[in-house]
Amino acid sequence: MRFLPLVLANLRRHKWRSVLTTLSVALALFLFASLRSVVTTLDANSRFGAANRMIVQNATGIVFPLPMSYAARLQATPGVEAVTWANWFGGRYGDGKRFFANFAVDPESYLRMYPEMVIPEDQKQAFIRERTAAVVGKRLLEVFGWRVGQDVTLQGTIFPGDWTFTIRGVYTPSNRSIGDDAMMFHYDYLYERFQNRVTPGWFVLRIADPGRSATVAKTIDDGFRNSSDPTKTGTERAFQAGFMTMWGNVRLLMGTIGTAVVFAILMVTGNAMMMSARERTGEVAVLKTIGFTDRTLFVLVMIEAALIAGTGAFMGLGGARALYGLADTNVLGFLPGFHVSDGTLVFGSGIAVLLAVASGVVPAWRAARLPVVQALRKVE
């Protein structure tokens, strides 16, 4: 630590170079953290889902509904505690540019199924009582500047026409993987206008023992196998995971770009370190002459590299964490719960260490091995 002033003086010699190199490390790690967080958030969201909830869909495809009569049979299945259902509505508000999920639900049973949707008790009762009432996520209310009690009109795409709902409640998700920009309204309201078309899009079950989910799924799917609408039952978690695979090769894409970023910055930092070292050939020779050991010189250059990489990492990783922590990152409505995880911070710090070693080791080794006599000859 005696030599810290010397290291700092060296860094200050080319202030701009040190600052720019540090900043480029910071940018690289910021970008790395952002990209990796997309992947970790997708992963986290796919793991979301209470272990005791299951989804029953039509086996033919996600867009095909199931008969209402299945509700009673599902309820009667051993191990099933509660049943609710919902139907994708696909309405658009205004110019339709801001997409949001909106679906018809059976109000009472649905809210009981999802205790993560926190709604004040009076609003909940108001929503359940009124046929045309709707609850919306906190964000959705803010995005459109709606108020509780306001009438809003959606244009149906699947169920044509204008649909007017009265907002009676606002929910706040207690689990950040649940989207806070969805809208739910009464299944009956949809049903009364399209009696011959509307049946539940999917059922949600609560099971008594999460450990027996596979058995319950098998019982249900086997029971409906030879009916007109065979089912596909899975845990909510598996359902979410399946949804995430729909993004395709996002993970690979993000990983590849992240690697490219890290390499590009390695070039920049390594280059800067080597340039500084080359310029100081004379000084290093002088230091050696006055008694600095090879080892000390090696360590000095490494510390310099470590300082640059460390400061950059602190700024980049810390900046990403703070920015995504504070700012509203779910503006576009997908990727709820986007944040920089601790794992990403550790991973990023690891990269910073590698960066310091990789960019410092060649100049440091050169400094240590410098032949004094030759080097001094160059000093004017």
Place this chain on the structure above:
Amino acid sequence: MKVPLIYNVRSVMQRPVSTAMTALGIGLVVAVFVAMLSLANGFASALARTGTPVNALVLRRGADSELSSGITREMASIIAASPYVATGTDGRALVSPEVYVVVAMPRPGHDTLALANVVARGVSERAFDVRQNIRIVAGQRFQSGRAEVCLGTKIAGRLPHSGIGDKIHFGNRDWTVVCHFSAGGSSFESEIWGENEQFMPVFRGDVFQSVSFRLRDPAAFDEARRALQGDQRITVDVHRESDFYREQSALLGTVLQFLAVMITSIMAVGAVFGAVNTMYAAVASRTPEIAVLLTLGFHPRSVMASFLAESAVIAAAGGVIGCLLALPINGLVTSTTNWNSFSEVAFAFRVTPMLLLWGLIFAVVMGVVGGFFPAWRAARLPVVQALR
């Protein structure tokens, strides 16, 4: 007088490692830039090519995708009888009322829960004529009245048991694969096609989702649209097919482009910092030389231009490296979900000459920006001090 370029070239040769590293740094940025834009490009062009401007697509009024639409038989026949529909050589209308559904198919290499959402399109026998770019590459077209299907080439490669004569299972029954077709790289290649009358009872009952027809006079699209939308018997929206599919890709296309620009601009700033460092070092180590140039009577402007050119050339070299790095991904097939239709679309990365040119321009801009202040310093060097 200009400083000869050979001066820069020789100077660069003096420090090959640091120049190469700067160029490589810029090259990687360009590679990511080109790769990401080719992804956005490939996706957009797959959907843009799906429609042709000579066709019209009719959906139920208010429907924003084929999936959410519904057209009754009666409406379909009113549309088919419209005078705006072109007729084929046999005198029959070139019209295809279609059933459009998304079915869950097993995804190879995953367990049974990982399913791919694939478009199954029930078409009329005229569809192969209405859609111009359809080519059957293997087997024969399905026959009317049979449980037979044709697979687009992109989906055929991704599904297990998808060879000619194989049976695939969806919609609660088995279908024999009788042909594979290509569609000029469009999203039709990610679809399963069968006969509409076969699909209808299996899926959604007695209703079509859309009607596509060839326009008798493509220029008279607006007229056809007005006539059909004004017809009291039917409640429909009429789209020009090419515009419709382009709009379907708009959302994801925008997201991809936004990502490309965001990521590369952050990377670019880092690379510019690298270029600044290199050029400052270059200027510093050549201080006496620059002073000599100035003493010899080279105008400071020429010195500045010379250093800017040096920086630009290093960056351009990086740009070339980047383009070369990005080239191999051209044609690589990837897939994602088109959220508008809720189905998987396979498409190829498309590295176009235009994109490569943009990559090079981008590199040179990075070089010029990075070289500006160092070059400025070189030009403003106090000669007397520098010569000492």
